[in-house]
Amino acid sequence: MLIDIYVMALLFWLARYASLSNHRGIHQTRRDDLESVAYMLIYFLKGELPWQGLRENDRVKKWRRIEQKKASFSAQQLTQGLPHEFCFFLEYTKKLKYDETPNYERLRTVLNKLYRNCGFQKDHTVDWMYGQTSVSSTESIDLNQNENNAAAADNTTNNANNRSEPFQS
Template identity: 40%
Template sequence: LESLGYVLMYFNLGSLPWQGLKAATKRQKYERISEKKMSTPIEVLCKGYPSEFATYLNFCRSLRFDDKPDYSYLRQLFRNLFHRQGFSYDYVFDWNMLKFVSNVSATSDFIPFATLIFSSLDLLSPEVYTRSLLPTNLKSVGIG
């Protein structure tokens, strides 16, 4: 679970503080990575992002090896964030959009996925997600 939290922060940040560390041997490298992970305060890693990310990582770090995680609590953290950010469940996912790219003409107002991702540094901002990912005429690509 903690690793999943780091993946989420990697998606937010684009890199993690322990990436690119060098050492003489693989063992030393992994030890340095472990030390850097443990010495990087969660609040520093998550600075500038919603508090749910820090809450998630703190919860994960507090678990002992044999503890059963409260998965519903962790899911609810991000569900609440999702709604607070103004998102809604429209069942349009990034991976669904890829199949429509070849069916969309150059004159439509379709925003390519790569443009959406790389044109904004704040991927949690609701205005990023309120831009239309689909052409305005869904029937033109066989939807609706």
């Protein structure tokens, strides 16, 4: 009974952010954690994922449909309209070997550069410190606020460590 509840919870709640390996029943590794983080970031920035809202009476069939839908989208398609760093993040995670240790420092560097290029500062304050408890659906943050910032992010990312892609190991 406990296993049934656990399986149902996994099928129902985790499908949105689950890695493709998770859908396929493959033991989870750090690679899968990062793939899930990528899906969450995309969801937070876009407000939806293409496999949301799929209808199926049987949860196992729904799990499989979501897997098929996820597999049908490239990183470029999923991150369309977002800064290229998110595409690189997802592509990098998908290229990792099963037991490969991710280059976490490189991932942090790329995301921190994007953060700074978007004009954000690490001031250790958060919205709720000033009474803001939520963001309305009409508010958004333009991560592509100007072409100069995007170009700077491109140059910084592509030139780091003399690599053509930021996530080569």
